[in-house]
Amino acid sequence: MLKKPEALVTLDNAGIRRAGRWLVRGVAFSIDSGEIVTLIGPNGSGKSTTAKMALGILKPDEGAIRRRPDLNVAYVPQKLVVDWTLPLTVQRFMRLTGQVSVDEARDAMAATGVSHLAMAEVRTLSGGEFQRVMLARAIARKPGLLVLDEPVQGVDFTGEIALYDLIKRIRDEVHCGILLISHDLHVVMAATDRVICLNGHVCCSGTPTVVASSPEYKELFGARAAPTLAVYEHHHDHSHLPDGRVRHGDGSITDHCHPEDGHHHHENPPGEPHPDHAGERNHDA
Amino acid sequence: MLDDFFTRAIVAGVGVALVAGPLGCFIVWRRLAYFGDTLSHAALLGVALAFLFEVNITLAVFGVSACVSLALLLLQKRATLSADALLGLLSHSALALGLVVLAFMTWVRIDLMGFLFGDILAVSKMDIAIIWLGGTVVLAVLAAVWRPLFAATVNRELAEAEGMKPERANIIFMLLMAAVIAISMKIVGVLLITAMLIIPAATARRFASGPEQMALMAAGIGAASVVGGLFGSLEWDTPAGPSIVVTALGLFVLSVLPTFSRGAVRGKEPEKRTTEIQKENSP
Numbered sequence: 001m002l003k004k005p006e007a008l009v010t011l012d013n014a015g016i017r018r019a020g021r022w023l024v025r026g027v028a029f030s031i032d033s034g035e036i037v038t039l040i041g042p043n044g045s046g047k048s049t050t051a052k053m054a055l056g057i058l059k060p061d062e063g064a065i066r067r068r069p070d071l072n073v074a075y076v077p078q079k080l081v082v083d084w085t086l087p088l089t090v091q092r093f094m095r096l097t098g099q100v101s102v103d104e105a106r107d108a109m110a111a112t113g114v115s116h117l118a119m120a121e122v123r124t125l126s127g128g129e130f131q132r133v134m135l136a137r138a139i140a141r142k143p144g145l146l147v148l149d150e151p152v153q154g155v156d157f158t159g160e161i162a163l164y165d166l167i168k169r170i171r172d173e174v175h176c177g178i179l180l181i182s183h184d185l186h187v188v189m190a191a192t193d194r195v196i197c198l199n200g201h202v203c204c205s206g207t208p209t210v211v212a213s214s215p216e217y218k219e220l221f222g223a224r225a226a227p228t229l230a231v232y233e234h235h236h237d238h239s240h241l242p243d244g245r246v247r248h249g250d251g252s253i254t255d256h257c258h259p260e261d262g263h264h265h266h267e268n269p270p271g272e273p274h275p276d277h278a279g280e281r282n283h284d285a
Numbered sequence: 286m287l288d289d290f291f292t293r294a295i296v297a298g299v300g301v302a303l304v305a306g307p308l309g310c311f312i313v314w315r316r317l318a319y320f321g322d323t324l325s326h327a328a329l330l331g332v333a334l335a336f337l338f339e340v341n342i343t344l345a346v347f348g349v350s351a352c353v354s355l356a357l358l359l360l361q362k363r364a365t366l367s368a369d370a371l372l373g374l375l376s377h378s379a380l381a382l383g384l385v386v387l388a389f390m391t392w393v394r395i396d397l398m399g400f401l402f403g404d405i406l407a408v409s410k411m412d413i414a415i416i417w418l419g420g421t422v423v424l425a426v427l428a429a430v431w432r433p434l435f436a437a438t439v440n441r442e443l444a445e446a447e448g449m450k451p452e453r454a455n456i457i458f459m460l461l462m463a464a465v466i467a468i469s470m471k472i473v474g475v476l477l478i479t480a481m482l483i484i485p486a487a488t489a490r491r492f493a494s495g496p497e498q499m500a501l502m503a504a505g506i507g508a509a510s511v512v513g514g515l516f517g518s519l520e521w522d523t524p525a526g527p528s529i530v531v532t533a534l535g536l537f538v539l540s541v542l543p544t545f546s547r548g549a550v551r552g553k554e555p556e557k558r559t560t561e562i563q564k565e566n567s568p
Contacts, residue, residue: 055445056446057442057445057446075446080440086314086439088495089495092496097443097449098447
């Protein structure tokens with residue numbers, strides 16, 4: 001089921017090894033057109049590394065990556081610092097990797113709310129503004145695959161919700177596949193078709209079925225916004241030690257993860273609702 | 286009209302400046318000032334090898350510069366040294382090798398000063414042909430790779446992800462640099478090439494609002510420096526190559542004066558441009 005022939009990109013047991021250490025290993029998933037796949041996981045769990053493999057920036061040291069030929073990709077990296085020696089306006093930045101018509105650029109900038117910044121120099125923008133500009137640039141490319149690495153960092157709360165709505169709308173209108181990265185284990189979009197939790201390997205994956213039912217979320221984002229947000233939480237029942245070994249919930253230490261590790265699936269096993277999924281907010285993952 | 290040595294000097298110098306300006310912009314944007322230095326030092330090894338094997342100096346300099354650029358690309362990929370340490374290593378090794386090779390050839394007596402500081406007043410019609418033909422080729426190739434090269438300058442990973450093939454653009458850029466060093470060495474000399482690449486671009490940065498605009502301005506400012514420098518050299522009987530650089534410096538200083546400056550280069554600390562994710566905590 002992972003090797004659908006029409007998939008935009010398929011990762012097959014892919015892993016990246018650096019300096020004798022596996023940054024991420026055994027990653028297998030695929031992204032189809034019109035599908036939003038979200039990668040979540042703690043710092044250093046290999047989310048960006050996995051995205052870079054999918055994009056072809058990093059070549060896997062193990063396993064294989066298949067991308068559909070002539071796939072038009074748009075990428076919003078986690079961090080992009082424009083050197084101050086570069087004279088670069090937002091308008092020129094929109095055309096960075098391909099010709100974009102004036103209308104397309106204007107529409108994309110309007111969609112992310114940065115029309116007024118067209119003539120501004122990129123390096124004078126605030127973090128949130130630049131994030132919106134990067135998103136606009138990606139949208140204007142009319143991509144087949146859109147990869148967003150923490151696309152709402154630095155964006156204020158209300159803007160964040162609007163941007164998530166926008167991402168969903170792009171998927172519906174352009175019908176592209178979207179790979180979304182969030183380090184936030186608690187807030188992912190309801191529109192996400194699949195959530196993949198990484199912790200150096202694919203910890204678990206599935207649909208974010210547990211929706212924001214908690215009063216805190218409704219209170220925080222308002223009743224209208226609540227349906228667009230989902231809660232996805234689980235506890236990791238094991239942790240990875242610096243030397244690569246694994247400490248399990250019962251305190252035992254082994255060289256590798258057990259197959260059943262960390263799998264507090266939402267839909268799996270069926271009929272066995274996990275007590276952790278009551279909607280409370282956990283910060284320990 | 287090319288019979289007059291002074292006219293020849295101006296035509297040749299302007300030709301070099303028009304090419305050095307746009308390439309110099311990339312040197313400034315990519316923080317490769319030391320790289321220009323390294324290539325021009327390596328050029329001296331090229332001169333020595335040209336005498337040793339009795340081949341065309343321009344070709345030999347291009348060959349050695351190209352080898353040094355590619356060596357740098359390879360070393361950067363595998364070695365654990367930083368780019369500036371590698372450049373220092375290559376730069377001074379090439380310079381020393383060049384001087385040692387020259388010393389072995391006791392039958393060759395060359396004017397080292399001529400290669401270090403250039404001899405623009407001695408350019409021949411042949412030199413002018415090489416500069417303008419070579420320069421046209423360099424600019425044409427630069428125009429062809431402009432978008433991928435600029436995208437890779439802004440962010441390599443973004444360019445890679447969106448199919449700009451930054452690796453290929455980088456290699457082409459390195460070869461263009463080697464070509465510019467080879468054709469301009471005779472004009473301004475090994476030691477002053479970096480100045481011709483960087484100073485006009487730095488001056489243009491103050492006024493430019495876009496990369497293409499900055500490249501054109503740098504070319505213009507460089508050409509103005511050549512003309513001004515040569516007339517100054519004629520007027521005050523100063524060495525031609527250094528006079529050109531001093532004129533370029535003068536234009537730069539003018540641009541920094543408050544009247545002209547828009548405060549373009551202000552504040553910001555130089556930051557690391559590449560985006561490396563935090564990998565420390567992963568298993």
